[in-house]
Amino acid sequence: MTTTMTLAKALGAGLRRAMTDDPSVMVLGEDIGRLGGVYRVTDGLQAEFGPRRVVDTPLAESGILGTAIGLAYRGYRPVVEIQFDGFVYVAFDQIVSQLAKMRARTLGAVTLPVTIRIPVAGGIGAAEHHSESPEAYFAHTAGLRVVSVATPQDAATVLRQAVACDDPVVFFEPKRRYHVKGEVDPDVDLATADPMSAARVAAHGDDVTLVTWGSQVATALDAAVAASDEGVGVEVIDLRSLSPIDHDAVAASVRRTGRLVVVHEGPRQAGLGAEAAATITERCFEFLEAAPVRVTGHDVPYPPAKLEGHQVPDLDRILDGVDRALGRVALPARAQRTEVGA
Amino acid sequence: MTTTMTLAKALGAGLRRAMTDDPSVMVLGEDIGRLGGVYRVTDGLQAEFGPRRVVDTPLAESGILGTAIGLAYRGYRPVVEIQFDGFVYVAFDQIVSQLAKMRARTLGAVTLPVTIRIPVAGGIGAAEHHSESPEAYFAHTAGLRVVSVATPQDAATVLRQAVACDDPVVFFEPKRRYHVKGEVDPDVDLATADPMSAARVAAHGDDVTLVTWGSQVATALDAAVAASDEGVGVEVIDLRSLSPIDHDAVAASVRRTGRLVVVHEGPRQAGLGAEAAATITERCFEFLEAAPVRVTGHDVPYPPAKLEGHQVPDLDRILDGVDRALGRVALPARAQRTEVGA
Amino acid sequence: MPSTMGSKARVDPSRAGTAREHEAGERTSTPAVHDDTDTGAPAGTDDVRRLLDRTGARHPDPALDRWLADVDAGDEAAETLLRRMYADMVVSRRLDAEATALQRQGELALWPPLLGQEAAQVGSARALRDDDFVFSSYREHAVAMIRGVRPEQVTPVWRGVAASGWNPYDVGMATPQVIIGAQALHAVGYAFGILCDAERDPGRVPDGGTAATVAYVGDGAMSQGDVSEALLFAATWSTPTVFVCQNNQWAISEPVSLQAPVPLAERGTGFGVPGVRVDGNDVLAVLAVTREALHRARTGGGPTLIEAVTYRMGPHTTADDPTRYRSTEEVESWRRRDPIERYAAWLRARGTLTDAVEQEVRETADRTAAELRAGCLALTDPPASRIFEHVYAEPHAALAAERDAYADYLATLGDEAPAEAEGGAR
Amino acid sequence: MPSTMGSKARVDPSRAGTAREHEAGERTSTPAVHDDTDTGAPAGTDDVRRLLDRTGARHPDPALDRWLADVDAGDEAAETLLRRMYADMVVSRRLDAEATALQRQGELALWPPLLGQEAAQVGSARALRDDDFVFSSYREHAVAMIRGVRPEQVTPVWRGVAASGWNPYDVGMATPQVIIGAQALHAVGYAFGILCDAERDPGRVPDGGTAATVAYVGDGAMSQGDVSEALLFAATWSTPTVFVCQNNQWAISEPVSLQAPVPLAERGTGFGVPGVRVDGNDVLAVLAVTREALHRARTGGGPTLIEAVTYRMGPHTTADDPTRYRSTEEVESWRRRDPIERYAAWLRARGTLTDAVEQEVRETADRTAAELRAGCLALTDPPASRIFEHVYAEPHAALAAERDAYADYLATLGDEAPAEAEGGAR
Numbered sequence A, B: 001m002t003t004t005m006t007l008a009k010a011l012g013a014g015l016r017r018a019m020t021d022d023p024s025v026m027v028l029g030e031d032i033g034r035l036g037g038v039y040r041v042t043d044g045l046q047a048e049f050g051p052r053r054v055v056d057t058p059l060a061e062s063g064i065l066g067t068a069i070g071l072a073y074r075g076y077r078p079v080v081e082i083q084f085d086g087f088v089y090v091a092f093d094q095i096v097s098q099l100a101k102m103r104a105r106t107l108g109a110v111t112l113p114v115t116i117r118i119p120v121a122g123g124i125g126a127a128e129h130h131s132e133s134p135e136a137y138f139a140h141t142a143g144l145r146v147v148s149v150a151t152p153q154d155a156a157t158v159l160r161q162a163v164a165c166d167d168p169v170v171f172f173e174p175k176r177r178y179h180v181k182g183e184v185d186p187d188v189d190l191a192t193a194d195p196m197s198a199a200r201v202a203a204h205g206d207d208v209t210l211v212t213w214g215s216q217v218a219t220a221l222d223a224a225v226a227a228s229d230e231g232v233g234v235e236v237i238d239l240r241s242l243s244p245i246d247h248d249a250v251a252a253s254v255r256r257t258g259r260l261v262v263v264h265e266g267p268r269q270a271g272l273g274a275e276a277a278a279t280i281t282e283r284c285f286e287f288l289e290a291a292p293v294r295v296t297g298h299d300v301p302y303p304p305a306k307l308e309g310h311q312v313p314d315l316d317r318i319l320d321g322v323d324r325a326l327g328r329v330a331l332p333a334r335a336q337r338t339e340v341g342a
Numbered sequence C, D: 001m002p003s004t005m006g007s008k009a010r011v012d013p014s015r016a017g018t019a020r021e022h023e024a025g026e027r028t029s030t031p032a033v034h035d036d037t038d039t040g041a042p043a044g045t046d047d048v049r050r051l052l053d054r055t056g057a058r059h060p061d062p063a064l065d066r067w068l069a070d071v072d073a074g075d076e077a078a079e080t081l082l083r084r085m086y087a088d089m090v091v092s093r094r095l096d097a098e099a100t101a102l103q104r105q106g107e108l109a110l111w112p113p114l115l116g117q118e119a120a121q122v123g124s125a126r127a128l129r130d131d132d133f134v135f136s137s138y139r140e141h142a143v144a145m146i147r148g149v150r151p152e153q154v155t156p157v158w159r160g161v162a163a164s165g166w167n168p169y170d171v172g173m174a175t176p177q178v179i180i181g182a183q184a185l186h187a188v189g190y191a192f193g194i195l196c197d198a199e200r201d202p203g204r205v206p207d208g209g210t211a212a213t214v215a216y217v218g219d220g221a222m223s224q225g226d227v228s229e230a231l232l233f234a235a236t237w238s239t240p241t242v243f244v245c246q247n248n249q250w251a252i253s254e255p256v257s258l259q260a261p262v263p264l265a266e267r268g269t270g271f272g273v274p275g276v277r278v279d280g281n282d283v284l285a286v287l288a289v290t291r292e293a294l295h296r297a298r299t300g301g302g303p304t305l306i307e308a309v310t311y312r313m314g315p316h317t318t319a320d321d322p323t324r325y326r327s328t329e330e331v332e333s334w335r336r337r338d339p340i341e342r343y344a345a346w347l348r349a350r351g352t353l354t355d356a357v358e359q360e361v362r363e364t365a366d367r368t369a370a371e372l373r374a375g376c377l378a379l380t381d382p383p384a385s386r387i388f389e390h391v392y393a394e395p396h397a398a399l400a401a402e403r404d405a406y407a408d409y410l411a412t413l414g415d416e417a418p419a420e421a422e423g424g425a426r
């Protein structure tokens, strides 16, 4: 049954359903119990499932990840919340050296179905370390799966898929879109739902393929509307899975459009935009009318709130990227740059 | 005055010179003092400069990096050794959240000239976590500089440049090539030496541009020789600097050859090969005769020693990449795959 | 929380209270622990070093009193210091209220109030010398003020105009740290640098090699591996470092019991860092223990961990709703231990705090609050080019190209042409 | 090393020795510390719990002896256990020598010898139940053997054929961990899982919820933030976890003084984890303290940290040259405290160890060594496709494509066609 709810609530609903379906699912993190998380995603879960399944941990992310690995070793299916993107780095070793490698290390004997929920990206006027986009670090790490969601329905469904997956999954939540509402059925049949590894065509178009994910999907859709007003058809692909990447879906589109724009908030250098551009160039070289275009965060530390509008790609920067992909010179100044963020 | 010495000794000579030039240079790490490092790079330095300038630290990499930041805050110029590439992840937060961001955070008030020496990459038959290629993680981190060396002379010179640089520098040492010998002048004038940010053309050729760095440079040069036997001119570019990347040098070459092969050991997905391919495609789209080709490690955890020959690109895989860049079908089976590693 | 959590304080009860030796080679007397249970303070918060009880009565503690000889001299210098600390507490509380109001009015994006922690911050910061160096977290507004940070330098971070508001070297204090616990290692490294300087050539070292560093950490921060590593490095190198843990009972919604099965003052002993547990709402006791710890640090005695037991009276930040996780009774019980009230009562009783002084302090507070507000409202948004500045110290062609490309792009929008950046991305 | 390093063991000397309460609510008697200085042992290593001195004389210690009631019963079961532990020590030393030889002969890439640490490993591992779970480092070959790892399962890692040699669930022991200290957190998490299982439905839990985990860590590992966090999480959750720190005096070239200004057994107390310092070369004492700690763990008493004071007689690994950083005298002084010799002396004196038994043990050792060697030499290089296997549990199209492309490439070389991979990259 579908209900209208925010993306944040949909995450909670997905988590609740996952916990109901499988008693081995445990939720761990800072402030996720009594408080329900700083974004209230886990609101009510501790009251419902008790403090042994929804566990407020000491303030130590490496400890959280390391003990989650131990719990998974024992047969649990831990869902870990990292409070903000910038706090995941202290747990980096447990993620890349332990979680990602344990299965290969043990020749398949040890399965670690740990899901790491991370509110990601900027545009919320936050303090330092609260607006990071670390997707590429994890996508560059073999042994992990990395997913992102852009819609309330995907929030519920893909989170359930991530928790059900026997591989470790880094699950990125577009915190700037937590309040976005949509129709959500938290109980869709996972067997028939699209797999989380599949990209989703969010808008159809024949002139340019625009690839993005997470909180940029909505901006990209706005850009597609604006472009269509100018007669340009933009196909928007929400990657959803960042590792593996559904290059097939992108390539199929680019073979049609001949042009690719990749949009993401993280720094450009060695970001996922490079990966998408490189792979699509390999696969579609003869179809490309122009070099793939990257519209990304700059290669700078994420700036303070008042400047983040210059870091986070917005409608105009995306349209500029579309223009560049079309080989057009820059368009005349648009009336007003659109505000990003909450 | 030049002397014949190994790459490892050249590093030590560069460090000695840097310490002599600037009393604020300190060296910190595990086993670097009395033992002289597990690879003896710092051999003799503690005896020469004393235990307050060459400091054996407790076994905790985050602690080493964090205290190095404090020392730099106080005006020191710490050179930190991470014993093996795989041990840097426990210090990841101090590197990406602190070291990389401190200058921007303080609007330029705090300068942190910390150099992080990391023996990198595989091919030495080592145990797990001793053969990682984490370059892309750091190149994706704004605020850091990342360099690598491939020759004994560069080992001495670029290390001195890195230590003298007022920015934090991650300095990758090709451990598989530590024993390679060459003529080294540890005292070259840094004012006239090529800057460490500049790529180096290691071999000239007109048919394919081959970009790589560190321990793969020697393999690439072997490949260039083999290709030239088949009449193919391979231009080998040793990037040296991985952040920033000297795309100008690569683009200049590709505009001539029309073909690009990037070779690295780290995983392919979101690796630096993607960055090089994407940027060169952006800059040289109309010059490219074929899609840039990546020859890289697979997207798997670094395999055990007996299998590492399948992970580390070798002569044949590089030649296969050259063939692909040339649009040739795979060559007939070559006599024997070349052994990689020490 | 797991049901077993409260049930295993397995440490010898006779070891609680944690009066460790406070100077190398010398043991302090048994701590003077004054019963304060009439305040209804939460269990487990009364085994602390204390000089002023919540009524403002002063209790003798020879081991601590010797660090307050100047205060007890009763001369004009003493009066000045005592009044200054009173002003510090009142002014910082006023600043805090003003900043909270600015946030409520939408002028600041966020604010982490210090309300309730004035004594812990003022007492420790007033023990410092100018040449000491502080590495703090994000809530140490009173410490910053005492170090010399001006009101208008406090707000840029919380308004989102800059990642920091002052030059650390101007005031001997690093700018706010958001990654929990990371700064503790910086404090140890800096202190190791002091040691190294001193050994090389004490004469040429500005602070003669006797400066110290202070790492402020929260009770939650004590759980981070970095803080443990900092304790170890400090002990191994015997650095002149004082760790001041403001145990304000909460880490956002998590009670200190989750971070500390035994008192936090004990945390360092297994690393070789002695600890002392002090009433963090008693500014005199905090001053005394910090002076003692700094003296050890300056004289080669190595690091100390001070646990200042206090309470965060307000929300974690203005974005937090503490009613979701703690009771009014708990908050009220701590209100009765207010750090300013008890100090004021004592000062009044001894004649230091007169109506005239009170009036003057209030005016200072209002004036400082007004400066804070004016400074905040005067802040302008920095130019776009700022994001490319100070990323690197040395020329960086790639970033310069990015900056130029973005400037060109902005020019096409016609609404703003960023100024040429200075430094960082040349 | 910094000159100040040795000079600040600032902890109350009366607290050294660290006989903490070993059971909830109960205190053990004063530790029986037997003077062992005639062995010329390095200073600071004699304040340990000990039952067998280096001559093999058994000293009473009621607090420990109660954990050896079965041993002291003197019945056949006791004799069997005592002989088994003797065999464990001799066989593991023999295996270690064989592996070292294999490395010298080029058959293994590397080997980290356990020589000298047999008692610490055997005593602790023999205290375990089958349903307990061990998370070790890389040097715990005797522990692995006792857990049921077969000789031929030990060598794949060190030959470089696989990243691990056994299925952890078959033997209740994780495979070797190379990242220093990381495994300690896994042990705590697993133990927390045992607690959770038990609370849900003890009847349906195979181990009835009374299993425990053991984390083996080195003296160097104690410096890592992860180990500190593990101590904290274990204390906070009161997990059934025993931390066994084999303090073998060295972390590669770094002496333990660099990692531990105060005895490592103290490390946990500030987190709420009591510690005990035991002679790690006394297999009986190690057995007793581990049994005690496990009993506490199984009965809700929470974690314990055991510091087993021992010595790494060999190099760090076969790649190491310890003569660069330690003296022959030091090594010799520890040779006089050999863990096998003293145990053998005691066993011989009490009649447990006869020539016949000795002969039998030697044969077992030789046979096991031969198995190790045969197993090692029989190892074949895995197929190329192995690198793509088990990376993922579920189908992964991208990796499958990479695997296929690589197979196609290999086919062009004509020298090997990798078998179709099973699982991981479908």
Ligand SMILES: Cc1ncc(C[n+]2csc(CCOP(=O)(O)OP(=O)(O)O)c2C)c(N)n1
Pocket (backbone or CB within 6 Å): A030, A059, A061, A083, A087, A090, C139, C178, C179, C180, C217, C218, C219, C220, C221, C222, C248, C250, C251, C252, C312, C316
């Ligand atoms: C590494 C990291 N993890 C989590 C957070 C989120 N966070 C910010 S403040 C805080 C609580 C800190 O508590 P404490 O150390 O007691 O300091 P207090 O806020 O009470 O002053 C948390 C969990 C963070 N900033 N950094």
Ligand SMILES: Cc1ncc(C[n+]2csc(CCOP(=O)(O)OP(=O)(O)O)c2C)c(N)n1
Pocket (backbone or CB within 6 Å): B030, B059, B061, B083, B087, B090, D139, D178, D179, D180, D217, D218, D219, D220, D221, D222, D248, D250, D251, D252, D312, D316
């Ligand atoms: C995170 C990390 N840092 C450094 C190393 C390199 N290293 C391997 S063993 C070792 C010493 C470990 O000493 P200890 O914990 O005492 O164990 P022991 O070798 O004595 O058994 C070091 C530094 C590592 N493996 N992992």
Ligand SMILES: [Mg+2]
Pocket (backbone or CB within 6 Å): C218, C219, C220, C246, C247, C248, C249, C250, C251, C252
């Ligand atoms: Mg707190």
Ligand SMILES: [Mg+2]
Pocket (backbone or CB within 6 Å): D218, D219, D220, D246, D247, D248, D249, D250, D251, D252
């Ligand atoms: Mg050791």
